[in-house]
Amino acid sequence: MKIIADENMPNVEALFSHLGTVELVNGRNLTHEQVKDADILLVRSVTKVTQALLAGSSVRFVGSATIGVDHIDLEYLAQANIAFSSAPGCNAEAVADYVFSALSHLYMTKKLPWLKRKIGVVGYGNVGKTVYQRFAQMGCEVCVYDPFKVPDQGDVNFVSLAEILTCDVISLHAPLTTSGSYPTKDMLGAEELSQLSSGVAIISAGRGGVINESALIERHKQLQGNMHLVLDVWDGEPLINQELAAIVDIATPHIAGYSKQGREKGTWMVYLALCEYLKIDAPSVVRGDAISAGWFASFDLSIQLPHEEVLARCVQAIYDVARDDVRLRYKYRENKESNVFDWLRKNYVERDEFNTCLIGSTGDASSLLGAIGFSVK
Numbered sequence: 001m002k003i004i005a006d007e008n009m010p011n012v013e014a015l016f017s018h019l020g021t022v023e024l025v026n027g028r029n030l031t032h033e034q035v036k037d038a039d040i041l042l043v044r045s046v047t048k049v050t051q052a053l054l055a056g057s058s059v060r061f062v063g064s065a066t067i068g069v070d071h072i073d074l075e076y077l078a079q080a081n082i083a084f085s086s087a088p089g090c091n092a093e094a095v096a097d098y099v100f101s102a103l104s105h106l107y108m109t110k111k112l113p114w115l116k117r118k119i120g121v122v123g124y125g126n127v128g129k130t131v132y133q134r135f136a137q138m139g140c141e142v143c144v145y146d147p148f149k150v151p152d153q154g155d156v157n158f159v160s161l162a163e164i165l166t167c168d169v170i171s172l173h174a175p176l177t178t179s180g181s182y183p184t185k186d187m188l189g190a191e192e193l194s195q196l197s198s199g200v201a202i203i204s205a206g207r208g209g210v211i212n213e214s215a216l217i218e219r220h221k222q223l224q225g226n227m228h229l230v231l232d233v234w235d236g237e238p239l240i241n242q243e244l245a246a247i248v249d250i251a252t253p254h255i256a257g258y259s260k261q262g263r264e265k266g267t268w269m270v271y272l273a274l275c276e277y278l279k280i281d282a283p284s285v286v287r288g289d290a291i292s293a294g295w296f297a298s299f300d301l302s303i304q305l306p307h308e309e310v311l312a313r314c315v316q317a318i319y320d321v322a323r324d325d326v327r328l329r330y331k332y333r334e335n336k337e338s339n340v341f342d343w344l345r346k347n348y349v350e351r352d353e354f355n356t357c358l359i360g361s362t363g364d365a366s367s368l369l370g371a372i373g374f375s376v377k
């Protein structure tokens with residue numbers, strides 16, 4: 001059996017080699033020629049899986065080690081009887097960590113006191129729910145907009161998009177969609193952005209294109225720069241709008257989900273799905289072999305203040321989003337080519353999830369850290 005796999009899937013050879021021959025490829029430039037005699041295709045979000053890529057090939061299973069599926073023509077796969085599996089939720093914790101690292105950065109650099117502000121989350125799927133629940137458990141005033149969720153889910157504070165636009169912090173976790181009753185393409189356009197107040201913080205870690213970038217630049221001008229912007233995703237990746245990158249607080253190359261554990265979970269979930277499709281028992285590889293432990297086993301806090309600075313110091317010890325912003329800006333200064341974006345992603349400096357680290361004391365600060373995603377005793 002021939003398996004073609006994106007070279008950026010961690011552990012792919014170790015996990016899949018017993019099923020067939022694994023050939024690693026650059027997913028961004030994958031061609032029909034490369035896949036035509038493969039049986040299994042394993043991709044990440046940079047490969048457009050379309051009829052043009054697969055028609056006439058022997059591929060019968062496509063696995064995407066990602067949450068988002070906007071790069072996959074699902075209709076074509078169904079019609080061509082090609083099985084498909086993605087990795088729902090694999091990196092939801094990683095994206096939530098990114099959000100809290102971004103807020104920690106805004107606190108440490110601009111003293112933005114987010115704990116007491118009104119927070120709005122867009123999208124209540126695996127990522128949005130994780131982010132929402134972290135804020136809710138911390139006692140923050142948080143609301144969420146998701147037109148596809150019926151507002152009967154316990155005490156979740158579902159609101160309209162108009163209300164989200166009144167929030168002090170807005171975190172976007174909707175997929176990119178261009179059809180249906182609530183398409184997300186340009187969901188935050190000029191009209192919506194005009195509702196935002198001065199001093200708002202926007203974190204965009206869903207998909208590029210959900211915010212209209214020209215309208216965002218314009219609104220930033222109108223507010224005389226009094227907006228805090230954290231962008232992980234961009235319209236037209238792997239190119240990024242340099243005018244926009246220049247005005248944002250944090251610019252990263254679509255790596256919000258790139259924790260070591262999140263990426264490993266993606267490969268692992270697709271591996272289990274393929275074993276199921278092939279009707280074979282996944283051999284004695286247990287989850288613990290496929291998902292790494294973190295570098296810092298635990299922290300013992302000597303301070304118990306429930307304060308953004310205590311949270312920020314712990315968060316930044318595990319993952320400081322500023323390092324990814326600095327790397328991006330440095331690389332683009334050196335080289336303006338489009339491959340900078342993919343280079344940064346391919347050569348990503350590993351990071352762990354907060355949950356790999358145990359907080360070794362009790363009290364207000366440790367319960368907030370538990371809510372933020374750390375493990376607590």
Ligand SMILES: NC(=O)C1=CN([C@@H]2O[C@H](COP(=O)(O)OP(=O)(O)OC[C@H]3O[C@@H](n4cnc5c(N)ncnc54)[C@H](O)[C@@H]3O)[C@@H](O)[C@H]2O)C=CC1
Nearest residue numbers: 067068123124125126127128146148175182205206256257
């Ligand atoms: N930056 C990164 O590295 C990553 C980005 N993502 C992106 O984040 C998105 C969300 O991830 P998950 O929560 O796991 O996906 P999910 O599929 O579990 O949930 C998406 C949610 O968005 C909602 N939604 C759809 N249209 C909406 C609209 N117009 N307004 C508000 N909500 C809407 C859906 O009802 C659903 O509840 C993914 O589709 C993916 O594009 C995911 C992982 C990593």
Ligand SMILES: O=C(O)C(=O)[C@H](O)COP(=O)(O)O
Nearest residue numbers: 044045046066067068091257
């Ligand atoms: O899971 C998703 O959805 C994502 O956005 C991925 O984390 C993006 O990573 P790549 O698949 O582009 O490596």
